[in-house]
Amino acid sequence: MLKYRGIGINSVGVSRGLSAWRLKTPSYTVPRLSRFNSTSTQPSASLNWVEYFNLKKQNNRINLASSVITGALGGLLTLNYLGNIEIDVEKPIMGFDPFIVMGGAVVVGSGIGYLLGPFLGTPFFGLLNRASLNQYKIKDQLFLQRIKLKRVDPSSQSFSNPVPDYYGERIYSLNNYKQWLRDCNAFRRKSKEFL
Known part of the structure; x- marks a missing residue:
């Protein structure tokens, strides 16, 4: 027994x-x-930090790939729509050359498509990592609390002393986190010296 x-x-x-x-x-x-x-x-009870950072990197890559794809689709759809409209090339549109307006519209369509990419990438990431998604969200909240606790006050920034990654968006490993902490300490030291 x-x-x-x-x-x-x-x-x-x-x-x-x-x-x-x-x-x-x-x-x-x-x-x-x-x-x-x-x-x-x-499955393990909780994610360790290495696994969390690997999932964070994977989430970022999936969102970036989906943004590129939706940006290209947005530009192509805008170009397809504008290609089917009859436009008099001699008459300006809002005071601009029609080709400049059409090119700007394609760029705007691509930009809107690029911004819509994470709305498709995040659910895809959730489907790929269904088993550890809740643990990932819990660890992400803990990570954001650590970032809030350790980040610097941006009111004393200058051109020669920029704020190091205020939201911690470029931290994808423990080494990146340690380097971010060193950068924050260097920022604090420089801001105290020049006050």
Whole structure:
């Protein structure tokens, strides 16, 4: 018989005393124990920081790829729409040459498509990492709390002393985080010296 926190568990199931006690208190749930000789694999309880940073990098790459794709599609759709409209090339549009206006419209369509990319990339990232998505979100909140706690006050920035990555968007590894902390300390030191 195996003992877990004073609860007797045998190879068949839970002992009689626990099942009778569990019926009296329905809010109590018995923790699941995995057998050591079991072939099933269970996901880890939480992500470590290396896994979190790898997922963060993967999320950024997926969002960037989807932004490039939707930006190209937005530009092509705008170009396709403007190609089917009859425009008199001799008459200016709002005082500008029609080709300049059409080129600007294609650039604007591409920009809007690029901005819509993360709306498609984030759900795709969630589908790829369904098993660890909740743990990733919890770790992301912890990371953002650390960034808020350690980041510098941007009111004392200057051209020669820029703020180091205020939101921590370019931190994708523990080494990047350590370097960011060193940059924040250097910023604080420089801002105190020049005040």
